[in-house]
Amino acid sequence: MEILRAYKVEIDPNNIQRTLLLQCAGAARWAWNWGLARRIEEYKETGRSSNAIEQHRQLNTLKGGKYPWLYLYSKCIPQESLRDLDKAYQNFFRRVKNGETPGFPKFKSKKSGIGSFRLTGAIRIEDNRIRLPRIGWLRLKERGYVPTEGIHVLSATVSESAGRWLVSIQCKREIEITQATGEPVGVDLGIKTMAVCSDGREFENPKALRKAQAKLRRFQRELSRRKKGGKNREKTRKKVAKVHQRIANIRRDTLHKATSSIMAKTKPDSERPRMIVLEDLNVAGMVKNHCLAQAISDVGFAEFRRQLEYKSVWYGSELMVADRFFPSSRLCRHCGCINSELRLSDREWTCDCGAIHDRDLNAAINLKNLAVRAVRSERAERQNACGEEIRPAVVWRAASSKQESSAESHGRFW
Numbered sequence: 202m203e204i205l206r207a208y209k210v211e212i213d214p215n216n217i218q219r220t221l222l223l224q225c226a227g228a229a230r231w232a233w234n235w236g237l238a239r240r241i242e243e244y245k246e247t248g249r250s251s252n253a254i255e256q257h258r259q260l261n262t263l264k265g266g267k268y269p270w271l272y273l274y275s276k277c278i279p280q281e282s283l284r285d286l287d288k289a290y291q292n293f294f295r296r297v298k299n300g301e302t303p304g305f306p307k308f309k310s311k312k313s314g315i316g317s318f319r320l321t322g323a324i325r326i327e328d329n330r331i332r333l334p335r336i337g338w339l340r341l342k343e344r345g346y347v348p349t350e351g352i353h354v355l356s357a358t359v360s361e362s363a364g365r366w367l368v369s370i371q372c373k374r375e376i377e378i379t380q381a382t383g384e385p386v387g388v389d390l391g392i393k394t395m396a397v398c399s400d401g402r403e404f405e406n407p408k409a410l411r412k413a414q415a416k417l418r419r420f421q422r423e424l425s426r427r428k429k430g431g432k433n434r435e436k437t438r439k440k441v442a443k444v445h446q447r448i449a450n451i452r453r454d455t456l457h458k459a460t461s462s463i464m465a466k467t468k469p470d471s472e473r474p475r476m477i478v479l480e481d482l483n484v485a486g487m488v489k490n491h492c493l494a495q496a497i498s499d500v501g502f503a504e505f506r507r508q509l510e511y512k513s514v515w516y517g518s519e520l521m522v523a524d525r526f527f528p529s530s531r532l533c534r535h536c537g538c539i540n541s542e543l544r545l546s547d548r549e550w551t552c553d554c555g556a557i558h559d560r561d562l563n564a565a566i567n568l569k570n571l572a573v574r575a576v577r578s579e580r581a582e583r584q585n586a587c588g589e590e591i592r593p594a595v596v597w598r599a600a601s602s603k604q605e606s607s608a609e610s611h612g613r614f615w
């Protein structure tokens with residue numbers, strides 16, 4: 202199967218290259234702003250505006266006269282910016298049609314960062330370097346991460362973040378997918394422990410994250426004391442940006458390690474889970490709750506799910522998301538009772554039937570059992586189709602507890 206994927210690596214430009222990259226990012230930002238201004242003008246005059254292809258043509262005719270400096274950079278840079286602008290327009294109008302109230306595409310300011318630019322065309326990758334059109338060879342800081350064979354490179358996006366330059370290589374890659382056949386795994390996401398699996402594995406939030414967060418708070422306090430427009434304020438702002446990036450890096454790294462480990466990517470088919478079950482957390486809704494927002498964004502639930510979604514395709518597994526009203530943590534996995542008095546602070550609870558539960562592990566096992574039942578009922582249906590009369594096992598749904606369960610989905614993390 203052919204998949205699309207990206208490899209992002211830090212690059213190590215020398216001073217001359219650094220200046221060039223800055224200029225390229227500037228050209229990309231300029232083209233976006235030029236395109237946006239033109240579109241607004243055109244719309245005022247004629248009631249419609251040009252698309253990316255028309256705008257690129259217009260820009261090319263202006264290149265010789267008004268903007269000769271554009272010849273200094275790859276023609277891809279303005280072209281890709283105009284394409285992005287096109288996409289921004291399309292997204293805007295799609296959302297308006299859907300009855301949402303999105304923000305209109307904005308002009309890009311240097312103040313909000315150096316930004317990025319995208320190149321297509323002849324891109325070559327070797328073990329520790331990449332060749333970009335009109336820029337030349339750039340050293341990669343990680344050797345051997347980006348495959349040099351078996352990929353078809355579509356584009357490369359160069360961006361800057363807190364003083365570091367990165368390249369993200371978009372490519373097509375042919376991979377062989379074999380169906381995983383191992384036991385399903387249920388995953389309970391939490392704030393204290395990032396994830397608990399039904400097989401007992403736990404993924405903690407790294408200590409480095411907490412340390413970096415403490416540092417961030419210190420720098421932010423420092424920033425608030427600095428005089429506006431001063432040199433020291435700029436210095437502190439850079440420090441804050443660096444720690445922000447470090448936190449993001451740690452978080453991403455932890456999530457990737459956890460999701461890859463859950464997928465058991467290096468194991469044989471029979472040991473990789475055929476199904477992964479997650480709860481359907483209403484992340485967007487919870488993030489609106491101000492107090493919960495920090496804790497939830499920290500753990501990156503949405504990102505966790507996104508990674509599992511695409512990794513499950515790569516590793517021949519299936520991602521199942523439990524019904525939002527499934528009371529995973531309050532259901533006793535032995536007798537099927539629901540403990541409606543369970544509070545978020547209860548890490549352990551005893552059911553009337555005598556079973557003692559670890560809250561998170563019980564939830565993870567309940568989720569896993571959903572998959573087990575789903576597989577069983579699927580099998581039963583298949584047998585049914587063959588003429589045998591077997592009643593399919595019903596996938597558990599908490600129809601009787603719809604009302605209390607909305608409290609479950611919103612109040613779970615308290």
Ligand SMILES: [Zn+2]
Nearest residue numbers: 533536552554
């Ligand atoms: Zn029980």
